[in-house]
Amino acid sequence: MSPRSASVNEELRRRSCERLLQATVELVGERGYEATTLADIADRAGTARGLVSYYFPGKRQLLQSAVHRLMHRTLQAALEREPADADGREMLARAIDAILGLARDQPVLMRTHMAGILQAQGFVQCAEQRRLAELLRETVARYGSGDVDADYPLLRALLMGAVFAILLPGAGMAAERLRAELFQRYGLDWEQGDPPQCDRPAVIGVLPADPQGVRQAAEAD
Secondary structure: OOOOHHHHHHHHHHHHHHHHHHHHHHHHHOOOOOOOOOOHHHHHHHOHHHHHHHHOOOOOHHHHHHHHHHHHHHHHHHHOOOOOOOOOOHHHHHHHHHHHHHHHOHHHHHHHHHHOOOOOOOOOOOHHHHHHHHHHHHHHHOOOOOHHHHEEEEEEEHHHHHHHHHHHHOEEEEEEEHHHHHHHOOOOOOOOOOOOOOOOOOOOOOOOOHHHHHHHHHHHH
């Protein structure tokens, strides 16, 4: 039997890595972080235990990559659904709904992810995180930003803050209220994106709808 080509080996490695990421999302969502071991993840993925350590330096880094992959794929699916040529305001509405939806639908997983980011090792830079960042940056650009380098971090911070507020144990805020605040900030219509089946909640204040004005108002807070 002739040896496998480099391209075949690379594809096998990619598939193994994706199975590990998917298994991590499933198991942490089902059992929580502490109850999930690397051996459990390898077993669910159908791979050797040693492959986990080959691809990832530890469980925390594996989890962050797995959640970033889930966020990236969820966001990509929302942005690509029909009509795919929607305007920038619709795309931003879809992006906000996609991220808030994960906090609502995957609370254990997303709470664990946020807790890990706040720990000493902080934010893990990885290929999955970069793909997520690229999608959000593209969305900000399509929305009409004149300074994507400034407006993208602001959107990311606002989304992370909203997710944290939804997931805060004992004091979580309703996703609908946070959605209303974000939509108000960016001048989006309640019916855009993936609107919940409820009336639009009252919001605290009105900020400019244009990207430049949004950034200036946020920096002045």
